[in-house]
Amino acid sequence: MVSLDHPTDLGRPTDHPSDEELTLRAQAGEAGALGTLLTRHQAPMRAVALSLLGYGPDAEDAVQDAALTALRRIGDVREPAAVGAWLRAIVRNACRMRLRANRETPGLDGLEQAYLRDVGPSHPERLIEQHAMRDWIWDAVEELPQQQRLVLMLRHFSGISSYQEIAEACEVPVGTVRSRLNQARAKLAKVLLSTEAEGHDDASALTEDSRAEAELTLAGAIRGQLPGEILELWPAETELVGVLNKEGGRRHPFPAMRRTRDKGVTQHLRHVVASRDIAIWEMEAITPAGVANPCPPTLAWLMFRSERRVQRLRVVFPGASSGGAQQLS
Incomplete structure (x- = not known):
């Protein structure tokens, strides 16, 4: 100094x-x-x-x-x-x-x-x-x-x-x-x-890498098939926590992701912020007309990582009641 x-x-x-x-x-x-x-x-x-x-x-x-x-x-x-x-x-x-x-x-x-x-x-x-x-x-x-x-x-x-x-x-x-x-x-x-x-x-490199990963993940979710490099980041021990895990116990996020896709809900990336072991992906959600209990329009993925691999995922719905979020699972 x-x-x-x-x-x-x-x-x-x-x-x-x-x-x-x-x-x-x-x-x-x-x-x-x-x-x-x-x-x-x-x-x-x-x-x-x-x-x-x-x-x-x-x-x-x-x-x-x-x-x-x-x-x-x-x-x-x-x-x-x-x-x-x-x-x-x-x-x-x-x-x-x-x-x-x-x-x-x-x-x-x-x-x-x-x-x-x-x-x-x-x-x-x-x-x-x-x-x-x-x-x-x-x-x-x-x-x-x-x-x-x-x-x-x-x-x-x-x-x-x-x-x-x-x-x-x-x-x-x-x-x-x-x-x-x-x-x-x-x-x-x-x-x-x-x-x-x-x-x-380089802080920007962390954010840009996380943004690229988010885009690949969302694109793969729409197709119903995540690329191999993304699958490697979600090991079997990855745990879904928070309001989407209403059944309790250890639960992998992929089943909830599939149900979201099957309902026709699409998510569009709005903002990314990342550190070495925490990533926040903020999304805009679009639910098809006529679907009961539509997804709240904004949500965020909070991911906790170890050596880049996701250990826990918590999906949050700012401004929405937890009951409105349950329909995704």
Whole structure:
């Protein structure tokens, strides 16, 4: 880690770097600089949240969400000296999303588009920096315990983003979701600070590999025959868990997949987010007209893996009752 008290080219006191200097350092990948910025502006960020949401856990959550957004999007700052206003604007947006109950969450793909939309051919160095930052973040996410990593991935990188939806997907109380998120955010900050100088895996490769696998799986399901390379990823010990396993006991996912296909339900991939041992495939489901108990229009596959092979599959239906999901099995 580069020390915050090294001499600067701006001739400022070495122990009081300006917002502009800290922002430029953070954009270059220096975690300590970003941490200092967030600490410096924490009070005004919290004041914005309290003014919009009042006292309570939602305001604290908005500030924490804004800090993670700042971590991912620090490269977007065009006026480094005005980073305080930028941070407050992120908090304000996070609060307004809660007030509007806006369900639209861009996920990693949408985030990358937000990163890259202003990057032209003349700025390849910024593109490289952004990909390095993303890989650094995802390597830190991989260090979290699986339960914490799952709620963080759902909250910040998927469309299953409300506490209630995450609680239903994980089959835990809402309070447990809040606790795991708080633990995950705290550990993530510590891991990020300790890993900034290390090399990092290509996070986009994991997601793209998972997307290709999802497309092959869905295409094979429509044909009624999965390719051999996909079958190898679903061994006999793979277990279907959650609302689709209404019969209880150990059960492989393939019979439920066949029944879904036999009903004429087709699934179309909307979004993918993947770590080394968790993959989330968000789908749009289309049920033929006239079918009783149609499938809810949105669903997600939560897959837990070991050496790429699926160990458990949980299918969740955001916003739908469990009874509405039972018809698929």
